[in-house]
Amino acid sequence: MKKTKNSYRKSGVNIQLANKFVKHIAKLTNKNVQKKNLASNEENIGAFGSTFDISNSKIKDPLIVSCTDGVGTKIDLANKLKKFDTIGIDLVAMCVNDLIVQGAKPLFFLDYIAVGKLNLKKVKSILKGIIKGCDISNCKLIGGETAEMPGI
Template sequence: MTNKHSASLTYRDAGVDIDAGDALVDRIKPLAAKTMRAGVMAGIGGFGALFEVPKHLKEPVLVSGTDGVGTKLRLAFEWQRHDTVGIDLVAMSVNDILVQGAEPLFFLDYFACGKLSVDTAASVVGGIAKGCELSGCALIGGETAEMPGMYPDGEYDLAGFAVGAVEKSRIIDGKSIAPGDLILGLASSGAHSNGFSLLRKILTHANARPGQDLGGRPLEDVVMEPTRIYVKPVLAALAAHGAAIKGLAHITGGGLLDNVPRILQPGLAARLRRDAWAMPELFTWLQRNGGVADAEMHRVFNCGIGMVIVVPADQAEAVKATLAAHGEQVSVIGEIIERAAPDAPQTVVV
């Protein structure tokens, strides 16, 4: 029973606008529709999304991954660049499940804010849909949470969840990697979505401003360049070369030094040749303006390599050619060696 001496409160009075949420769903539906693929049985709008396991797989194994965009979002807020962080969100998860040989099947997102701006949220989800198109997976569901008092006005957080499938006999686990194998490096598009706490500190230290030139482009365009999605070229290489691809590593948090060892057996190490690829201007600018040591650069940033692939030496050129034919810039950046000692580093940059 309401008090006749007081106004009747609504959810909108508490800071949650259900009508805005409904308007966002209406904006999202056509974006999601563009990402539909075989296997989708029920997508956005229901309580749960339905997806049929691919019938062409004899022993399908599901591979899942989840991630966010990190403090790159702070620059999205400051610079009002909301249209590409959704691509970052998708890329971080689909690239992760790709390294085990999985084809991404579907993606779900979580968008949380204090006060919902339909335009901002639709711009973000538009990027998510674009990322799903680039990776061939369906955007089949998600959650938009408007939580007054939890986030300042104009700010939000993102999380993403990807599920893929791989034939059990074709799971890539790195166990066949041996000394003498070569390491291919696939070029990154920039900083991707890692190391932005240090990157932002360097921007502040250098008094950098949007609009200033960085390698012939506006600084904000270079910094906010979305994470490259490697799914379609790598799946093409897997289809063409099969067991020749012994291991893949997505170069994310931890950079080259920490991610390559994740696919190596304890007695092996990766020797990378620093002069084998050109480090993009963004990273040389960051190192120069932040006074960052080489080892720190290699551990925090991808330094121009977003994915590595380990292959036998006699098949490296063939795999490289397939990847290049699908738009990748590929370099032979090192080789697998025996580890010097049980406690020696598993990635050495020379």
């Protein structure tokens, strides 16, 4: 069996473009990072995990409530209208709604963006909406995942 050298580039994944987007995320979110966070977002974003200090939340006997949601078929509408920031806002809103019905207060948000091919203009617009949704909900975007999956 002949060995072939595989690479992200050959599979259609652009690591350099993804890294550029991660730096963009860090710059946009660093201004909103909490003061007592263990690391600035420029150090934290892209690290496959994140920290959030709950000690300054003034919540007596805190419990962590978590949820996840997606935008579903709204992505089809966003593609037709070529307007992507609204799905970012909607994504945060759906998750926050799931939290507040449990009596919880949103503190932080982790995003997940999956695309067939990374388009910086589109993902920056989605990110802009996510950050706006977090601002409206008084929570912080502290990390997440951007997945480029050719053929999807």
